[in-house]
Amino acid sequence: MNNFTQLPARQLTVTDLGCVRAERQVLSGISLSASSGEAFLLRGPNGAGKTSLLMCLAGYLPVSQGSITWLSRDPDQHPGEDIHFVGHLSAVKPSLSVQDNLTFWAVLNGGTEQLVLSALQVAGLEHAASLQAMLLSAGQTRRLSLARLLVAPRPIWLLDEPTAALDSEGDRWVAQMIDAHLKAGGIVIAATHLDLMLDNSGQITTLTLGGAS
Amino acid sequence: MSIETAKPMNWFDKLAHPGQFLIWSRYLVLPLALVSTTLFVIGLWYAFFNSPEDYQMGDTVRIMYVHVPNAWLSQFVYVAMAVSAIGTLVWRHPLADVSMKAAAALGAAFTAMALFTGALWGRPTWGTYWEWDGRMTSTLVLFLMYLGLVILWRSFDDQLRAAKLVAVLTLVGAINIPVIKFSVDWWNTLHQPASVLRAGGPAMPPSILIPLIVMTFAFTFLFLTLHMVAMRTEILRRRVRALERKRAVEGIVK
């Protein structure tokens, strides 16, 4: 499993968050708070705003009302470098090899070659390391895009339907990854319709978002 | 620690809120239209009946009283658009979006008028409808920029997102305009040894200057009137869209 040294402590507080996207009010009045070792599972019907909330937390969408506060011990660090965001899109380049894809993200995100090799192993892709990514199945592509989380240690994981295209073994693998991350002191906020079977490592809160306003 | 918060609304925001704008702008449209009409009447009277003929061009010089204001407006409207673009990007002002969009089509129209009247004027003056001189060429490039902006507006379904990207293009264009003018003038001096006849010569007597200024004001007020009407129309159009969208969502729920 991953041998993370303890991740830096973080605290997230969201107060009365509202957000406008494509001429619609996609979020309003959302409040939550999470600290190191805690996970938030976002539930709700399609269009409820789960993706929008994650994008807002990731800094892609501007805040139209309310506030998001991140408390960290390092004020000089760019807040964006604390976060891994894995959404619906895989960010995988089909014409490059599996390993090249991961190595690129490792270098770009401050990871190491060593972590790339161990990530491939954990994701079950080491046998495909030198194959072109276009040869992977949908489930394997999803594993590759999630492996990005493992090549550069960062405290905050924002995941949008991480188990999409995965079978039940893949679901278990995602749960184990999230578990290990929480044990190392990270925060996970994930939109998922599945009941992730996590060990009771830290708090897991479920937040259900309503229908579109 | 990093905090992201929404900014609170101040008096300016409240006044410039689209809903508020619709209310107080209604009372401005008619006065602006009246001022424009009056200025046009005065200006045209001066232009036709109270200003001298040009010693070389005769009566055709009177086209200048339409051409010059339009040419000036084509640049003024771009400045107005650039200011609105800054409003969109820096202050995320909802009215700035609308102002920019309204100005784009109007600016294109005024620039087209400038080119058209320039061609009409050119025929008796130069013998051809089009001459690649510095000013006309710059105006042509400006016209292409306006059209590009109009096309960009129409390419997006989401007009809010369009506004931000059009604002970027508008500002990039604004920075480029001096470069384009300079390069076109430079190019023109390379290829055209003869100088182009300028209207009225280096010094303009008051008999020509006054109608020119009146007509310039007339066209400017025309722009302000049309701009205000266009902004109101755009705000109403967006409201209709929002209502239609709401109706569609409710339809699914029911």
Next chain:
Amino acid sequence: MNAFVAVVAHDLKLATRSFGDLLTLILFFVMIGVIVPFAIGPDKVLLARLSPGIVWIAAFLSSLLALDRLFRVDQEDGSLLAFRHATISLETITFAKLIAHWLTSALPLILATPILAVMLNMDMTIFWRTVVSLLLGTPALTAFGAVGAAITVSLRRGGLVAPVLILPLSVPILIFGTSAISANAGPDAEVAAQLFLAGISLVSVSLAPFAAALALKLTQE
């Protein structure tokens, strides 16, 4: 390998993997040189006189063709979102992509200029001046193109709209580009044009990453 170099290498690798795209680009460039004589007649003196302009038009149109792949693939596969959280800023990444794009779209064209020179009966001195002027001016074309590509990245037919937006802005590049090769007003004008061209390239290459990154961020909102 640091992150900046990694982005350049990454884009270079991707571009060379799709060799078909590269070939299409060079072919398009050369084909313009082929169809011009069909269109205006094979008068060698006339072709030689027009050749600087024709080469520049060919370079300009070909660069517009190559623009779409600068950001579109990254937008569609979610890489742009992930770039926002890299250890280098999106502006730096954009600059790296600009460099890689110039290397894989403008440089191949410059290397293919001899083919056009032969077909258009270009004088030897004019040819070398053309190469220099392309080297000085194509960075500016790439920079302006990048801004246009970033603004239109979310449009389905962005590849058609971007050229229309970029064209008016590129007028100075074309003017100075051709005048740097041969100007009616003599060698002073040519040197002046070269300097203006270099100036435009330097300024546009430094500023374009900021404008393009801004447009990309606004697209994601």
